[in-house]
Amino acid sequence: MSSIPAFKTVFAVPLHCDGCVDSVKKALSEVQGINNVNCHLADQLVEVEGTAAPSAISATLRRIGKDGILRGTGEANSAAVCILETHAPNAKNPVRGLARLVQVGPRFTIIDLSLKGLSAGAYEATIRQAGDISRGAASTGGVWEDDGTDSKQTPRGRLGQVTVDQTGSGSVLLDNPIDIWELIGRSMVVSPETKDFKQDDENTLVGVIARSAGVWENDKVVCSCSGKTVWEERVEQAGRGML
Structure with missing residues (x-):
């Protein structure tokens, strides 16, 4: 595999307090290829920079009981x-x-x-x-x-x-x-x-x-059509076999 340049990904993650932020940062800091993690508590978003696969980031969040949903990756149109x-x-x-x-x-x-x-x-x-x-x-x-x-x-x-x-x-x-x-x-x-x-x-x-959306092109966590959060919609998608 070629040397991969660092890129950014943004995940919607249910963050309820500073303790949530600390646990997310600690877990992701142990993932190979992650250079930097920024948690936005008010928006319930986690911004990750590095070369780690988005699937590896999602799996790490699941291991600590957090449902991380990819909201954007890379730059616009990329x-x-x-x-x-x-x-x-x-x-x-x-x-x-x-x-x-x-x-x-x-x-x-x-x-x-x-x-x-x-x-x-x-x-x-x-x-x-x-x-x-x-x-x-x-x-x-x-x-x-x-x-x-x-x-x-x-x-x-x-x-x-x-x-x-x-x-x-x-x-x-x-x-x-x-x-x-x-x-x-x-x-x-x-x-x-x-x-x-x-x-x-x-x-x-x-x-x-x-x-697909680039970083910060799709940062909403509540669907304007259904009124459901992205995590509620994830449960429905999982029932239909979505990864």
């Missing part, structure tokens, strides 16, 4: 997200993965990929030519920028591998010489295979890459 689902018929909880993408330098994007509910083994993460997921991975086209020749340079659409363990979970932090704007509207596929997809395969995941 972040994206992809919800990965299986298109297998009758699959329970079709959402099986989440990719957070953030551009941290010129033509340098990191991909924080988290998976669950899959069979153990090695999976390939790829960017596809099209954003058509109407037939699952089968309608996404070939791997982006892969013309099928034996080039010595790896096509940028081949992001890398992630290993899923015996619990069905896996995570990896990848990087690639890509600008975020090149990916918006394309699809991502995570599967043991990169072609000849079968729609009834529960281990083949697909999703469309969409633009």
